[in-house]
Amino acid sequence: MDEFKLFSADIGQRLDLVQGAGGNTSIKIGPVLRIKASGAWLAEALEKPIFVDVDLAPLRAAMSDDFTDETLKSALQPADGGALRPSIETPLHALSPFRTVAHVHSVNAIALAARQDARARLGERLDGLDWAFASYQRPGAPLAKAVREIFRSSAPRVIVLGNHGLVVAEDSIDALRRLLDDVETRLAADPVNATARKRRTLPPAPMDYRWVEDGAAAFLPFDQLRRRLAAKGSLYPDHVVFLGPALVMAADTGAVSRLNPAPKIAVVSDIGLLARKDLTPGALAMLDCLGLVLARTDPDAPINYLTPEDERALLGWDAETYRQALDQRSAAALAD
Secondary structure, three states: OOOHHHHHHHHHHOOOOOOOOOOOEEEEEEOOOEEEEEOOOOHHOOOOOOEEEEEEEHHHHOOOOOOOOHHHHHHEOOOOOOOOOOOHHHHHHHHHHOEEEEEEOOOOHEEEEEOOOHHHHHHHHOOOOOOOOOOOOOOOHHHHHHHHHHHHHOOEEEEOOOOEEEEEEEEOHHHHHHHHHHHHHOOOOOOOOOOOOOOOOOOOOOEEEEEEEEOOOOHHHHHHHHHHHHHHHHOHHHHHHHHHOOOOOOOOOHHHHOOOOOOOOOOOOOEEEEEEEOOOHHHHHHHHHHHHHHOOOOOOOOOOOHHHEEEHHOOOOHHHHHHHHHHHHHHHHHHH
């Protein structure tokens, strides 16, 4: 467990792999799956009890036939009856035949997995590895069913999830770390020069907002091509959950003040990036994630955006409402 926690903390501290409460790791110990709890931060794996045990047999039995989110919810009761909920992506880990699994929101993987030609582009990079691709499905039952179909015919150690991220699996922590490093090296892209051109003086921010002058997304107001990409839609689920669909573009600060409802983030073209003052550290980590993804995205690439139906399914889902509540609670505790 010490090695597992160390690995979890290591990847949790890498913004290019894990942002905020995103991502999860697991290890199978006999009949039990030990996995990160929903809403917990992998970066805190050495400091806090962030893992929860789930009995594998009833969970796998629940996924052996047709199943729903409610079916999974019943099967995902913690083995110890504790208050922590297992990650909403626990089925991905339970379906894998390998002992250790890491699911990360790799910005390199997302930049490729959001493309319409993702399979072909990934195939060029991952040639020689045992890998598979799953087109975007909402986390929970829909994604679990898609991954179950993959494992019915093969047992890949690498699965790239469309518009979502990466799953790697091995039978030891050492092998898992090596595999993740190999995949990341293969998928790595040279990011655009994302050094923001800062204005010497910024206009006053609208009430309840502040200027974001640093961070991985601070370059967006000055990069017309990637602003256009961000304005067209949402690239991956956690952006929708923590920041809302797409990004709002505005010509000036007055336009932001007039928006109703007030957006969490607004890009004021050639001026700066505005964030609501009440944004949590988890939400701000998702903003950094967007900047890192867009900096690695070819602006001429054909992009698969999440549909409005995909966005509504995420925003109205109990599991994501729970994660948002935990994020708000953690932010309030930090403020105290």
